[in-house]
Amino acid sequence: MEKAPVEGQAGGAGASTTWDAFVRTEQNWRRLRDFEGFEYIHGENNYGMPEPMQFVVDDRQKGNPKAWEKLEEQYNSASEIKKQCKTYLDYDVVVCGGTLGIFIAHSLQLKGLKVAVVEAGKLQGREQEWNISMDEMMELVELGVLIESDLDACIKTEFPECRSGFKNKEAPTNGQGYFENGVGFECTTPDVLNLGIAPKVLIENVKNRFLEAGGVVMEKTPINGVMISSSMGASVDINSTNGPITSRLVLDCMGNGSPISRQQRHGKKPDGICCVVGSCAGGFDKETNVMGDIIYTNSEIQDKGKQGMLQYFWEAFPVNIGRDGKEPGTSDVKTTYMFTYLDADKTRPDLISMMEDYWDLLPIYQPSIKDPETDLDIKRVLFAYFPTYKDSPLQPMWDRVLAVGDASGIQSPLSFGGFGALTRHLGRISDGVTEALKYDCLTKEDLGEINQYLPNLSGAWMMQKAMSVRPGQKVDSKFVNRLLATNFECMDEMGIDTIKPFLQDVVRVDGLVGSLAASFKADPFFMPQIVAHVGIPTLATWLGHVGNMGLYTVCDAVVSPVLKGYVQNMENKKDKFYWNRKMEAWKFGSGSDYILPRDKK
Structure with a gap:
């Protein structure tokens, strides 16, 4: 990291790649894990609990007096026309x-x-x-x-497809499924995350x-x-x-x-965390650096003792190989990420521990690299943790x-x-x-x-729950790979209409129910393990979201076309605003906003 270039550091998670930035991120991750969450009710007596930082205030007695003074001055000095037109502010x-x-x-x-x-x-x-x-x-x-010229200027990498794969070890699957080869399943999907x-x-x-x-x-x-x-x-x-x-x-x-x-x-502590480490480096095999990995495993769940059980996932993308499918051999630079889903329990590992695992496991994932320290020309070292909350948006x-x-x-x-x-x-x-x-x-x-509320966003928590292991929970080390290999094999067989939206973060009820039914048929005796792993309360909540996804799908397909003309002619503007937002929620909450390009099927 000390050898890597420091120019071009930017803001945001994962954008700063220096050693100092890593230390700060590690310290913040430690503080988050050590933090004991509590229920704080805004506007009520919370009996001595620590108060939040007052960044946003709606009380004239708080905040910067100059900020209040300018607001009041602009309002009081504005003409009635400006007030009616709402044009008196900056x-x-x-x-x-x-x-x-x-x-x-x-x-x-x-x-x-x-x-x-x-x-x-x-x-x-x-x-x-x-x-x-x-x-x-x-x-x-x-x-x-x-504008179109932006695409030509900013797209530096284009390749045809990305791989998804779930294996208990790094070995070929020979085009077979999980129960046929005893290893796992992998497939490729075109035009998903294929632009750099x-x-x-x-x-x-x-x-x-x-x-x-x-x-x-x-x-x-x-x-x-x-x-x-x-x-x-x-x-x-x-x-x-x-x-x-x-x-x-x-x-x-x-x-x-x-x-x-x-x-x-x-x-409130986050309900889930995705920890990511990785690097952008030269030194990979140019001839094979022409395809990406969206999500890939080549090991069973790692038992980290007191730090819990973690399933490591990989993601990789070629860098700067050019557009329109240049011939192999154009770039030896690749970005590789290793990530895992977990919670913010105080027992969870430091990022440095994950980073050490990353360097140790990278040669297994990328066989052209024997020793990362000598074989790679490190451009940037990458690290971040991303918190997520169930009460979202x-x-x-x-x-x-x-x-x-x-x-x-x-x-x-x-x-x-x-x-x-x-x-x-x-x-x-x-x-x-x-x-x-x-x-x-x-x-x-x-x-x-x-x-x-968007039910498909909330419903995605079931998958996150299934891909992580709670502190103290013990599961079969092959659990995640068995679950995902079976599910992805079913989605792949159902076609691009099912698997591509999922890989682009859009969950739709048709693909979800269809793939789950196919997965149950393919591996019926696995269902009790899944239920035991995620828990009955999580399953019940998820079923409610799935039901709402179905309801939203029907509302978008049947109710919205009838309502649109009526809503546009409403005289009450607040009602018009409300119903437009409701119809948008039906569309996006059901995944009906996603339109698969017909020429890509």
């Missing part, structure tokens, strides 16, 4: 957090809103490529956030167009707090000689470490403040969130925010309609 929207916030900021700007982005550091993408699919990038093009894009180029292009169109970007500008007046607006206290800035709405796009989300979730606690992206918990507990989660929901979020401002639906109850 901006319509202030987006807090710019790495991914710049995309939603530009999307809102294209809808005619006046937007500012505030970023604590420099607004730039990391050096490490983001992996995504072309159809997800095209969603941004259709929204106008990207340069975040630095992409974000710079979007930022420049945002600025050219009149947007404001405040870099190296930490936010000290947010003052909320339900009647007047929001005032954002920033480290700037120009003082606070005001807006009608504040969007929290500061990721899973957001101080706004931390204040709201005060006292996060409902607003204040008027005029809405969490988006990872700050809202909208990412699946199976994914690392970030850019992929943003692309899927960007159109929905920007439509909802635009209507909220147009119809003055800015109370916490109104904004909560944008972050509604």
Whole structure:
């Protein structure tokens, strides 16, 4: 890590790759594990429990007086016309957090809103490529956030397909299933996470167009707090000689470490954690560096003694091999990740322990590497932990403040969130925010309609639970591989309509029920072990989410087409806002928003 280049360090989880950043991450992970969660009820007497940091306040007696003074001055000095038109504040929207916030900021700007982005550091993408699919990038093009030339500029890697595989050891499966070869199952899926894009180029292009169109970007500008007046607006206290800035709405796009989300979730430990370590390095075999791994295992569950049992998963992507299927031999650079699903129990291992396992196990996973220390040219060492919460998306606690992206918990507990989660929901979020401002639906109850319950997101917790082992729990070391190998074999046999949405973080009731039925038929005697592993309460809760997925699917297919025309003609704007959000929730909560490209079937 000391030899790796330090230029291009950016903000956000996994973006800073220095030894100092690793030490800070390790310390934060230790603090989270040592933390004893407690139930804190905002607005009530909590009997001596520690109070949360008051980052967002709606009481005039708290916060920065200058922020309150500017808000009141703008309101009191505005003409009645400006008050009616809601134009007396500095901006319509202030987006807090710019790495991914710049995309939603530009999307809102294209809808005619006046937007500012505030970023604590420099607004730039990391050096490490983001992996995504072309159809997800095209969603941004259709929204106008990207233009075609952005794709040519930022896509540095393109390959045809990615592998999913679950094996008890590193050995060929010979095209057979788990019970035929005694090893496992693997398959490939086209056009999933098969693009490597340069975040630095992409974000710079979007930022420049945002600025050219009149947007404001405040870099190296930490936010000290947010003052909320339900009647007047929001005032954002920033480290700037120009003082606070005001807006009608504040969007929290500061990721899973957001101080706004931390204040709201005060006292609560995450329900799940995904710990990730890895590296980007040269020295791999060029001839075979032409395909990615989405999720892959080649070992049984690791028994770490007092630290619990962990199933390690691998993910890998070739780097900078070019577009349109260049011939093999173009690049020896590859990014490899090793990750595991667990909880934040104090007994869980340090990241350094996982990192040591990563280096020890890498030659088994990548046989062209015999000794990582001598065979690899390390570009970056990667590490992060990603917390997830069951009560997601996060409902607003204040008027005029809405969490988006990872700050809202909208990412699946199976994914690392970030850019992929943003692309899927960007159109929905920007439509909802635009209507909220147009119809003055800015109370916490109104904004909560944008972050509604999504049953397929909540239902994904069952899979996360099945892929992890609770502290003190003992299971068959082959449990996870048997479960996933059987399930993926069934999804693969059902076709790309089933497996591709799942790999792109979209759970749909047809694919879910079909694959589960096929899995039960293929391995009926495994079901009692699954139930015992996840527990009856988890299973019961999950069945409720599956039932709601079915209900949402029917509502989207049958009720929404009937309602749309009626809703658009509603005179009551709040009712119109409400029903538009309800129909969006039916679509996204059932996975019906996902459209498989027909030419890819």
